[in-house]
Amino acid sequence: MSTPLLELKNISKSYSSVRVLNNINFSVVPGEVRALVGENGAGKSTTVKIIAGVEQPDSGGEIYYNGELIHKMTVKHSLELGVSVIYQDLSLFPNLSVAENIVKGSEKKFFVGLNTYKKQASAVLESLGVDIDTSLLLSELSIGKQQLVAIARAMYSEAKLIIMDEPTSTLSSTEVELLFDVIARLKESGVCIIYISHKLDEIFTVADSITVLRDGEHIETGAIDTFDQEKLIKLMVGRELRFVPFHGTDIGGSGTTFSVNNFTLEPYFRNISFDVREREVFGITGLVGAGRSELAQSIFGIRKASSGEIFLGGEKISISHTNDAIQAGVCYLPEDRRTQGLLMGQTVTRNTTSANLRGVSNKASLISGQKEKKVVEEYIERLAIKLPSIESHIERLSGGNQQKVLISRWLNAGPRVLIVDEPTTGVDVGTKQEIHRLLRELANNGVFIVLISSDLLEVLAVSDRVLVMRNGNAADLVETKSASQESIMEKSLLG
Amino acid sequence: MPRLNKKIENLGLILLFVVLFIFFAFSSKHFASLTNIMSLFAQMVELGFLTLGMAVSMLSGGMDLSIGALGSLGTVLLAVFIGQKGWPLLPAILLVFLLMLLAGLLNGFLVAYLKIQSMLATLGTQSLFTGIGLVISKGITVRVPEESMRIFGRHLVFGVIPFQILLFIPVVIAVGIYISRSISGRQIYLVGCNEEAARFTGINVKRTLMKVYLLSAAMAFFAALVFSSRISSGRADVLNSKVLETVTAAVFGGVSTLGGVGTIGGAVLGVAIITIVSNGLDMMNVSQFLQQVIVGSLLLITLALRNLKGKTSPFVALRNKVCRRIQ
Numbered sequence: 001m002s003t004p005l006l007e008l009k010n011i012s013k014s015y016s017s018v019r020v021l022n023n024i025n026f027s028v029v030p031g032e033v034r035a036l037v038g039e040n041g042a043g044k045s046t047t048v049k050i051i052a053g054v055e056q057p058d059s060g061g062e063i064y065y066n067g068e069l070i071h072k073m074t075v076k077h078s079l080e081l082g083v084s085v086i087y088q089d090l091s092l093f094p095n096l097s098v099a100e101n102i103v104k105g106s107e108k109k110f111f112v113g114l115n116t117y118k119k120q121a122s123a124v125l126e127s128l129g130v131d132i133d134t135s136l137l138l139s140e141l142s143i144g145k146q147q148l149v150a151i152a153r154a155m156y157s158e159a160k161l162i163i164m165d166e167p168t169s170t171l172s173s174t175e176v177e178l179l180f181d182v183i184a185r186l187k188e189s190g191v192c193i194i195y196i197s198h199k200l201d202e203i204f205t206v207a208d209s210i211t212v213l214r215d216g217e218h219i220e221t222g223a224i225d226t227f228d229q230e231k232l233i234k235l236m237v238g239r240e241l242r243f244v245p246f247h248g249t250d251i252g253g254s255g256t257t258f259s260v261n262n263f264t265l266e267p268y269f270r271n272i273s274f275d276v277r278e279r280e281v282f283g284i285t286g287l288v289g290a291g292r293s294e295l296a297q298s299i300f301g302i303r304k305a306s307s308g309e310i311f312l313g314g315e316k317i318s319i320s321h322t323n324d325a326i327q328a329g330v331c332y333l334p335e336d337r338r339t340q341g342l343l344m345g346q347t348v349t350r351n352t353t354s355a356n357l358r359g360v361s362n363k364a365s366l367i368s369g370q371k372e373k374k375v376v377e378e379y380i381e382r383l384a385i386k387l388p389s390i391e392s393h394i395e396r397l398s399g400g401n402q403q404k405v406l407i408s409r410w411l412n413a414g415p416r417v418l419i420v421d422e423p424t425t426g427v428d429v430g431t432k433q434e435i436h437r438l439l440r441e442l443a444n445n446g447v448f449i450v451l452i453s454s455d456l457l458e459v460l461a462v463s464d465r466v467l468v469m470r471n472g473n474a475a476d477l478v479e480t481k482s483a484s485q486e487s488i489m490e491k492s493l494l495g
Numbered sequence: 496m497p498r499l500n501k502k503i504e505n506l507g508l509i510l511l512f513v514v515l516f517i518f519f520a521f522s523s524k525h526f527a528s529l530t531n532i533m534s535l536f537a538q539m540v541e542l543g544f545l546t547l548g549m550a551v552s553m554l555s556g557g558m559d560l561s562i563g564a565l566g567s568l569g570t571v572l573l574a575v576f577i578g579q580k581g582w583p584l585l586p587a588i589l590l591v592f593l594l595m596l597l598a599g600l601l602n603g604f605l606v607a608y609l610k611i612q613s614m615l616a617t618l619g620t621q622s623l624f625t626g627i628g629l630v631i632s633k634g635i636t637v638r639v640p641e642e643s644m645r646i647f648g649r650h651l652v653f654g655v656i657p658f659q660i661l662l663f664i665p666v667v668i669a670v671g672i673y674i675s676r677s678i679s680g681r682q683i684y685l686v687g688c689n690e691e692a693a694r695f696t697g698i699n700v701k702r703t704l705m706k707v708y709l710l711s712a713a714m715a716f717f718a719a720l721v722f723s724s725r726i727s728s729g730r731a732d733v734l735n736s737k738v739l740e741t742v743t744a745a746v747f748g749g750v751s752t753l754g755g756v757g758t759i760g761g762a763v764l765g766v767a768i769i770t771i772v773s774n775g776l777d778m779m780n781v782s783q784f785l786q787q788v789i790v791g792s793l794l795l796i797t798l799a800l801r802n803l804k805g806k807t808s809p810f811v812a813l814r815n816k817v818c819r820r821i822q
Contacts, residue, residue, distance in 0.1 A: 302694065302695065321699060322694060322695065322696075322697045322698075323697045323698070323699055325697070326697040332695070334695050339689070339691055339692065340691055340692055340695045341692055341695065342689070342692060343685055343688045343689050343692050343693070343696075343755075344688065344689060345688055345755055345756060346684070346685065346688050346755065350681070350684070350685070354681075354685055354693075354696045354698070355696045355697050357678040357681055357682070358678065361678060365677065365678060366672070366676040366677055367676050367677070367678065367681055409696065413697075
């Protein structure tokens, strides 16, 4: 075996009294694609931050790069060594051209003409086998292409080690394939890649080896062929966990429904109708851009549909603002947790009660701190939310726990209809299961659940019927008991 | 912890106020006299009203730069109606109040409905309000000889307490409760934190912003009332220069320029500290020029300490130690 490119020895990290990494040993060789997996809070991000020099490990740990001991890894130092991290939010400049994004910051001369930029940028993109016009503004590209630009930028700065954090979470399937091609090329040229993802099928496609972390501990490292999905999940969560289907029983008992009739909003979707029956989880799936989120947001009053009606329990309800929707008991857990859901910089308490402030107010319409505390503590217990304190800022929680807080927000609003949009993206396997169980439990208790998801396994396991959308049209309505992933994928592509 | 921290932060400001008070009391024999203390509080009031409005607009994620110009316009309107036209006091004041709320509606409309960035919208209306004031007053100072108008800025209750303090205290309490306890107040914080997420949680963002700019116009009205009474006149730009001071005071008191963070109590303490420093330095015969340097340095030090919070630094270690002691 060749000398490791990077080696971490006995790395630990504590924040005040909480130990988030405990004696981690980790090494990668050039040309290796290493998947780093673990539930949220397992210590993946902290490991990355230590490699990138953003955080310093506790004393006692050692970092070797190409066999040399690095005494103090700083951000500058790690960049010079050729470590490049591609974060989820990409950290690029949307108002600059593709060429400038690739070359800026690592110019080899002080004065560089635009043409030189373009030439150099094109050369890098070509070596990756990517075809992007370098004179376009970055903001004109799709997220997937932007990601490739970020990789090209890393390559231009002669990166030896590229760390990708959930690189496919916002990509379409063709873009994912393109990314995998690029990764294969990088590998050939001897670049080492640390690949962080929750998507297990991707890991088995792209990685050579896997390191599993759990609760800050190193659990196992091995070649890809020593793992299978079931084993990996077991190692990640530390317990046996299979994807249990949660289908409903006694669906449509009393005959009340939540119905959406002929909803249209050009150019997003047209003539969409569906009924959600009592005790049913109703799925909506389709490719990115099929109009699913736009449909949900129209029902919720974010953007008004140009035509269509909503009936809840036989009564017509009109919604022209989100507030009307909430009054009527129609709630929506948005897809984009960071910008549409979380109130960053505010406490967990304020994030939980925001949709139903009246519910925590006293007779004089003043918010009662005691009532708030009681409500929040109730949900923390009910949903098993892990957090330092209810007065902690929401950004201090892990992704899964943040999502649980947002779900509490809607439970606290007394939902009759709960539309959840990609409720388990960026959420660890254990929490995923908990959310699925919760949705089923709510449905059994009479809440109409609409589950929007592009995770077909999730849709099949949790929902009873699925509406497949394609290009803004209702392509098909499927009973999940008699459906397979392949058949739904076919419907969403071809109809 | 954050709530505790906030309390400690305000506690720190109170402590600073006390320390400054003791310092000035020993440095100047006139400082601690009853007359000076009362005039100190009276001085706080005008800046205080304006800062309340500014703080609320900052909590909502904006910054009402027109608040000084609107206050000035208010003084002109009061002077014209009461001084020139000789209208009876009460209807004149009521009319001015309504006109100023109308101006607040305009600000709110520009920010909430036309979605113009708050600072730019109010930069525009700042010029607009000053312009209207200049046209109405023909660019000169309009006198208010009316005796009954003196009550708001020059009357001493029981011969000691300036009337404006008795006006200021209930307004501070009302605004404080509104912001910290009422549903709309909480919604202002949430809108200031993240407008889109606020909308997705069912908050009517437009209506919330309208309330913010109405409130800030109401605060400008109070400032105008007290000021025009104190100087017995109105002028179209007389309060304009106070705008930067209101931002300074609010930031000093812990209100974030990014929105969603801060308290009314903190903002008022910010006003108190800035006022005591300038009053105390006056008493010590420190020149106005040097005063600017001192206030500026004080602000920068506070900001530096606040930004260093949570990061390892000697300043923070010191601050934490001090805070723990106080606790």
